[in-house]
Structure formats: C-alpha cells, structure tokens
Amino acid sequence: MEPAVSIRGLTKVFRVPSLKRQRVVAVRDLSLEVASGEIYGLIGPNGSGKSTTMKVLLGLSRPTRGSTAIFGRDSLSVSSRIDVGFLPENPYFYKFLTGEETLHFYGRLGGLRRKEIRERSGELLALVGLEEARHRRLSGYSKGMLQRIGLAQALIQRPRLVVLDEPTAGVDPAGSRRIRDLILKMRDDGITVILSSHLLEQVQEVCDRVGIIFQGELCREGPMKDLMAIEDQTEILLEKASPELLEKLKTVIREHGDESALLSMGHPRTTLERLFLEETSGKSPDTRE
Amino acid sequence: MNPSPSPHRLCSPIRVWVIARNTLTQLVRQRAFYFLLVFSLVILLAAMLIQNFTDDASRQLKIMKDMSFFAMSIFCTIFAIVATSNLIPRDVEDRTLYTILAKPVPRLEYLVGKYAGGMLVIFFSLAIMTVLLYLALYARQQALMAEYLVVLNRPLSPEGREDIELILSQLKEAGPSWRLLTAVLAIGLQALVLGALTLFISTFASSGLFTVVVAFVAFFVGYIEPVVLDYWRSSAESISRLGSFVSYLVELVFPNFQTFNLVDGVVSGAALAKGTMAKILSMAMAYVGVYLLAAYFCFAEKEL
Numbered sequence A: 001m002e003p004a005v006s007i008r009g010l011t012k013v014f015r016v017p018s019l020k021r022q023r024v025v026a027v028r029d030l031s032l033e034v035a036s037g038e039i040y041g042l043i044g045p046n047g048s049g050k051s052t053t054m055k056v057l058l059g060l061s062r063p064t065r066g067s068t069a070i071f072g073r074d075s076l077s078v079s080s081r082i083d084v085g086f087l088p089e090n091p092y093f094y095k096f097l098t099g100e101e102t103l104h105f106y107g108r109l110g111g112l113r114r115k116e117i118r119e120r121s122g123e124l125l126a127l128v129g130l131e132e133a134r135h136r137r138l139s140g141y142s143k144g145m146l147q148r149i150g151l152a153q154a155l156i157q158r159p160r161l162v163v164l165d166e167p168t169a170g171v172d173p174a175g176s177r178r179i180r181d182l183i184l185k186m187r188d189d190g191i192t193v194i195l196s197s198h199l200l201e202q203v204q205e206v207c208d209r210v211g212i213i214f215q216g217e218l219c220r221e222g223p224m225k226d227l228m229a230i231e232d233q234t235e236i237l238l239e240k241a242s243p244e245l246l247e248k249l250k251t252v253i254r255e256h257g258d259e260s261a262l263l264s265m266g267h268p269r270t271t272l273e274r275l276f277l278e279e280t281s282g283k284s285p286d287t288r289e
Numbered sequence B: 001m002n003p004s005p006s007p008h009r010l011c012s013p014i015r016v017w018v019i020a021r022n023t024l025t026q027l028v029r030q031r032a033f034y035f036l037l038v039f040s041l042v043i044l045l046a047a048m049l050i051q052n053f054t055d056d057a058s059r060q061l062k063i064m065k066d067m068s069f070f071a072m073s074i075f076c077t078i079f080a081i082v083a084t085s086n087l088i089p090r091d092v093e094d095r096t097l098y099t100i101l102a103k104p105v106p107r108l109e110y111l112v113g114k115y116a117g118g119m120l121v122i123f124f125s126l127a128i129m130t131v132l133l134y135l136a137l138y139a140r141q142q143a144l145m146a147e148y149l150v151v152l153n154r155p156l157s158p159e160g161r162e163d164i165e166l167i168l169s170q171l172k173e174a175g176p177s178w179r180l181l182t183a184v185l186a187i188g189l190q191a192l193v194l195g196a197l198t199l200f201i202s203t204f205a206s207s208g209l210f211t212v213v214v215a216f217v218a219f220f221v222g223y224i225e226p227v228v229l230d231y232w233r234s235s236a237e238s239i240s241r242l243g244s245f246v247s248y249l250v251e252l253v254f255p256n257f258q259t260f261n262l263v264d265g266v267v268s269g270a271a272l273a274k275g276t277m278a279k280i281l282s283m284a285m286a287y288v289g290v291y292l293l294a295a296y297f298c299f300a301e302k303e304l
C-alpha cells in the first residue's frame, strides 16, 4: 500500500538575511515514511527542525533538496493537500470569526458544500467540546480552545492524514488528555497522524512509531515498543514490602553470583502529570471512558 | 474506508469568493466603515452650511459635488492603499496563512480572493456614498428650486423673470444626473489600480509602513508625471535616447493617475470626450492584471 507520507532526502536551508549571508540548515538529508493508518511521533529538542519538516510536507515551504509526498502526490502540487488536515504550532485563526464561522470558512476551502459543513461542524464542535462557544468570536477563546478549534478545522473535510505540530502545547493536562483521546479516536477511524510534541509521555502513549530528530537529522527511528524496552533490565514493583524483605532480596541478588546487579531500589516515581490529574479530578487518569 | 478524493479543480471561483467574503467580513468587523460615517457627515454638513457661502444657487450645488467627490477620492485612495497593504502581511505574520494554504487552495486564488475582498469594500462604500450624494444633491436642488419658483410667482420685471428662469434651468442642470456616475466609476477604477499596486508591493515589502509609503509615492509620481514629463519634454533642447527611454519607462510603470480624474469635467458640466470611459476602463484592467500577476510571481515562491 502507498505510504501516507514519504519524505526522501529532505534538506532545507534557510538564508538568514544579514550582511554575512549566513545560512541555517534546518533539516539535513531526512528520509522517513509513514504508513497508512499509523500514528507517527516526531520528537526532538527546540529548533531541531520538526516544524520545518512539516511545513515542507504541506507545501508551505520549498525543499532545498529532496522531495516530500502525501499519498503519492508531491507536496508542491496543490492537489496533495486535498487529503490533509494541518494544525500548526500555536495556531492562530481569524479573531473576528466565531467558532462556527471558522469551521465554515475552512470547510468551504476544503471543498465541502454548505449542507455537509453544517452537519460536519456540529459533529466536530461536539467532538472537541466547543458547542457552548460556537457563536463566540475567537478573540475571546483561550489557548486551549484555539487548539481545539484548530483540531476541528484540520478534520473538517475528513482528511486521511492529519499533521499536528505540538497539539498539546499550552493546554492543561485535562485538555491534553482530551486531545490524546481524540488522536486515538482518529486511529480507530483509520486516519494517519503525524505529530510532534515535547511531552514524551504522551508520545509514548499514543504513537505507534517515533522518530527522534536532532539538529535537522533523524538520528533514531522505530516502533515505540522497540525504542522503549531496555532489554537487559527488569523492574520489580512491590507493595507494603518490609525493610527486612528488601534486605533479604538484596542478599539473594548479591548471593546469586552471576552478572546481575541491583541498580536501584526505592518508591516508584509518579509523573507530575499523573499527580496533577489525580489531585484535580479525583480519579486515576487511567480510567479513560 | 474513505472514498477516493474527488478530482481537484485547478481554479475554483467558489474558493476565491469564500476568501473574498472572509476579507470583506474582516474589514467590516474591523470597522473600516467608520470612514463612511465621517464622509456622510461631511456631505450633510456641507449641504447645510453652503448656503451661507454663496448666493449663486447652482454654485451651491457645484460646491457640494466638488466636496463630495473630493471626499470619495480621498476615501478610496487611502482605503485602497492602507487596507490592502495589510491584507497579506497580516495573514503571514499571524500564520493564519498556514492553515489556509494547507487546504487545497492555490496561492493565486488566495491572492485574488484577498484583493477582491478589499475591492468589494470599496465598491460598497462608493455605492453608499453615491446614494448619499444623490439624495443630498436632490434635496438641496428641490429646496433651492422651490425658493425660486415662489419668487417666480410674484410680479416681476421681464429681466428679473429671465434671470430667475436662467437660474432655474441652471439648477436643473446641476442636480443629480447620470453623468456624475462616470466620475464615481473613474474614482473606483483608480482605487482598483491602486489596490493592485499596493497588494503587489506588500508581497515583497518588509513592513507595512514601507508598503504604504511606497504606494503613496507611486501614486504621487503617477499623479504629477504627465505634468512633469510634458514640461521636461517641451523645455529640454534635446533629449537623449536614454532620457526618452527612461521617461517612457516611468510612464509605463506608473499609471498616469490624472487619466482617472474626471471630476472637474463632470462637475463643470463639460461633455466627456468620446471613448474616455473605454480608455480608462481598459487602462485600469491592464494595470490591475499586470500588478496582480507581478504580485503572484512574488508570492508564489515566498517562504512562509
């Protein structure tokens, strides 16, 4: 089957306007493929080239070398964008439109008819939880609401591929859970997703495959499971263990004699996110509905 | 599974219209129309105050027309430059453009849509102003004529009667007429050209201020160019090849904005030379086409 996204040998060089004609290599010879139906996470430090890669993929920026394609259509052609939804980082829409008008605008640009848009925007506003705010202008939206209307906007014409640049940046943990659930729902609907994020735990939770990009180069890539497993280590989790039991265990390990060694022992660390959610909603974040 | 995507149309008037309407909404909700309020106040105030300036009845109407046309040109010129200068840079800066161009929207459609939206505002504004002008002019004309008709019913000397009848016929002439529309149309066409020029400059300018300043300078050059060039050509003893080439180039690049000034002729009642409208119409279309094409070439390759 045709890959949803294929990036071949992409290099992007920016000329920085200055006296010395400096150049910035934002992306260097990057190749990757995302199969249809997959959720792909692009992670890396600030300035490593994630957004640039996405912009080239969407034809907003021209590749210096190499090529990118969406479902086999080159990104330079307008028709490659029929099947894509894009949520840019820190999205910003027309402030003077209401939530509903925003969806109407993008729906029309995506080629939908009025009637289809009416149905679809009702559906999407409910999906992202903005039904109450549908008649309010975006100038009065909070950051999280903007992010969610952006997500709805990306999905309006039922694209087969959704590109999300830091979809949970600036969103509170509950909202960010919600976005995560939406992404998982997209996977159930057979939509391919490529996203970038700094929240590694979230990436870990939703992505099938990740690529780690550093200084414009893809330095590691693979299925989530493979990347996360540290094959030669084992974690033991105990409850209500007495100090004597722990001492005993240590002795057993020491006396076992072979190469095994105790690396650490202590209370398992809870993540800040988990803690915050438990404190603020009073229920374990794992009980997803 | 998803249905296979419908074939994409290379140019869709629907998308251009959607963008144009969105731009119209933007400009309306930004209250650019407050200009209009000021304008209509100017006309109405003028209509009320003018009777104190002059006793010549038809002159009152002439001054009213002059003032209104002046206000229209000022409005259209400033609006065409200032509002258009910001349309695209703003979307680029706010990154709204990312989401728009991430939909299957060719850049040309976006550009034309934005331009059309800005020009629609000018169209509607001019329409409203014209209606206001006609109404004010009609009301004033009727009031003045009524005054003189009353005088006419009194016993008068034959010369006096003749005088009054002359004034009445002048008043009839000076009232609202179709001819005024040609001046309005010319003002609108000039705004179309200025808008396209400004849009073009804004695609490569580094700042909004730069765009506005350059557009105004271009307007000014286009406005004084015929006078200056005529003077130069008639006064210089011999003109070098280079000189004449440069002067033609200036004439070509900067539209002669005097061509669009029909106000003086129309207000004074002189007949329009035959073919004038066709000439300015074709000239405007040609410049708009060229500027939009130039804007597209700058914008098509732009890094966002």
Ligand SMILES: Nc1ncnc2c1ncn2[C@@H]1O[C@H](COP(=O)(O)OP(=O)(O)OP(=O)(O)O)[C@@H](O)[C@H]1O
Binding pocket: A014, A015, A016, A024, A025, A026, A044, A045, A046, A047, A048, A049, A050, A051, A052, A053, A089, B303, B304
């Ligand atoms: N328009 C531009 N002109 C010049 N340099 C640019 C431009 N856009 C990006 N860069 C440079 O390219 C590099 C990659 O930027 P990019 O925005 O892709 O990073 P990123 O991985 O998305 O970072 P972040 O996590 O902060 O969003 C940076 O060094 C940046 O300075």
Ligand SMILES: [Mg+2]
Binding pocket: A050, A051, A052, A089, A165
């Ligand atoms: Mg980024």
